[in-house]
Amino acid sequence: MLQPPGADSAGEFGRIDRYLKPLAAGFPGALGLTDDAAVFGIPPDRELVITTDALVAGVHFLPDDPPADIAAKLLRVNLSDLAAMAAEPLAYSLVTSLPTDIGDGWLAAFAAGLAEDQKRYGIHLMGGDSVSTPGPVTLSVTAFGLVPRGQALRRGTAGAGDLVFVSGTIGDAVLGLRVLQGKLNAADPDPLIERYRRPQPRLSLVPTLRRFATAGLDVSDGLVADLAHLCEVSGYAATINADRVPLSTATRAAVTADPTLLATALTGGDDYEIVFTVKPEDREALLASGADVTEIGRLSPDGATGTVTVLDGTGAAMPLTARGWTHF
C-alpha cells in the first residue's frame, strides 16, 4: 500500500519480520507470514469461533503500562471470549498501528509478552497487518477457536428458572484500576492490580461449560451489565444475591473497609470471569464436579426482560444499575 515518504515501510517490514515472524512459526497455516493470507482447514466435526477485541492506548490501557502486560491483556481478553463460547484456542491474527517513534525495546517486550502467552495458552500467530499511525498505539487481535458442531455457548439460549453461576471472583480488576488511578488505598493492592493487568481467561472451564451451561458470556462490562445482556437476549429477568457473589480476600477486605465498594465490584467490569446459566436439575452434578464456580441467583420469566435485581443480605433490592449505585 502507498505510504507517505516518511513512513519508511521497508524499515517497518524489517522490524515486523524480526519481532513477529517467530510468533507464527508454530502454526503451518500462517505460511510463515510470507503470503497475503493464512490458509487452513478445520475438522468436519468442528465449527470455528471467531472474536475480535481492540485496545487503544489512553482508552483501554495506560500508555506507560509494561508492553508485556499490554500483550497479555490483548490476547487474554480475546481468549476470554473464546472460553465464554466454550471454544478451544486455535490461532490469532494481530493488527498493530504504531507511532513511528516507538522503540525497538517496546516492540521486543511486546512480542516477548505475546510469546509467553502463546506458550501458556497453546495458541499461535497466523497473520495480520502492521501499519504506522500519527495517533496512539492501537492494537487488535482476532482469535480463532474450535468447538464441536452445535456446542458453542450462546447468550440467548437460557431457560426460565435456570440458575445463575459465575466463575472465580468478581471485582478485583476494577479495584486494581482504582488503586492504579490513586482513587483507592487498598490494604492488599497487589492481587487487585495483577487481576487488572493480567486477566485470566477461564479456558479450563470449557469442558464444564460444554457439559452444564445453557447460556453464558464473559464478564467484561461488569457482572450486572453482562448478566443483563444474557437476560435481554434470552428473554428473561434475573435476581442475584449480592452476598453470594464470590469475592477474593483482597476485595472482601476492601469492601469491609468501605461497603460502597460492593457496588463497584458488582458493576466495574474487566473481570473476565464467565457468568452462565444451568438447569436446576444439573445443579448438584455441577457443584460435585469441583469446578471453581459459585451459584449466585436465578432467571425468572417474571420481571422486565433484560433486568437484573440484586438483593442485599436482608433480601431488599439494592438501588443498583449496570453502571453502579443509583443516586436519587
Next chain:
Amino acid sequence: MLQPPGADSAGEFGRIDRYLKPLAAGFPGALGLTDDAAVFGIPPDRELVITTDALVAGVHFLPDDPPADIAAKLLRVNLSDLAAMAAEPLAYSLVTSLPTDIGDGWLAAFAAGLAEDQKRYGIHLMGGDSVSTPGPVTLSVTAFGLVPRGQALRRGTAGAGDLVFVSGTIGDAVLGLRVLQGKLNAADPDPLIERYRRPQPRLSLVPTLRRFATAGLDVSDGLVADLAHLCEVSGYAATINADRVPLSTATRAAVTADPTLLATALTGGDDYEIVFTVKPEDREALLASGADVTEIGRLSPDGATGTVTVLDGTGAAMPLTARGWTHF
C-alpha cells in the same frame, strides 16, 4: 471493557447497533452480533483463507475522503488479497477505532459504502469491535474466503522458466494519487482518481488463477516490488519488458506526455491487479481463455534471487528499483 467516564460506551453501542448490525443480517454465523463471537463451519473439502488489512486516516487515506470511498477501499484491498490467493469471499470482520466527535453522517455514509460492496461482492459482516480513540480514524478488516483444499495460490511455488502475467492495467492508482496531491496535471484525470479511490479486486480472475497460475500475489506495493516478493520466496529472478506492461489509455497519455512517469507506474503500487506465473506450456490455453491478462516477462534461475530486471524498448535494463528510478 472499562472505558473512561467520557467515552459514553452506551451511546457508542447504540450507534454501532444502528449502523453496523444490519450489515450482519445475511450471515447466520454472525449470530446477529449479539454474542461474543461468530460461529460457523466450513465444508470439509474447503480451506479458509484469512487476510487482514488496516487503514489509518492521514496515512492510507485522506481524512476528508468520502466515507463510502474509504469503506470501499477497506473492503476491496482485503478482497484483492482473497483474489490473489484464488479464494472466494465468505465474510469479514471489522474493527473501527473512531474519534468520539465523529458524526452520525460519517458513520451512516461509511456503513452505506460497506453495504453497497457487500452486495457487489457477495460478502457479509460477521463480527468485530468498535472502540473510541483520541487519534485518527483507524479501520481494519479481516476477510475470510474459501478455496478448495490445496488450491490456495501461494507466492513461493513458481517454477524456473515460468512466464509472468499481470491482470488489467498498471499505474492508474499512483497517478490518480499524484493528481489528488496536485503533483500531476493529467489530460484525463478522472479514471486515474477512480482507480486510486475504488480498487477493483480481481475476483473474476479466481477460476483462471486456479486453472493456470503456479504462484501469484496482488500488486499493492508496486508491480516491480511485488514481483520481487514472488521471486524472493520462489527462489528466482525475473525479467519483464516495460513495453509489454498493460497501461490504460489515461496512463499511456500521461506517460507519453512525461516518460519519467513510466517508472512511477511500474513501481507506484495500489494497483490491486494480480501478478502471477504460468508454465510455458499453458501459455496458449491461458491466452485463448479470454481472461484480461497480459504476458510481461519470465522467471529465470539465473540472476540474484528476488531481483526483477525491467527491460526498455531497446532491450536495455532500466535503472529501476522497487521504489522507482535509481539516481546515481
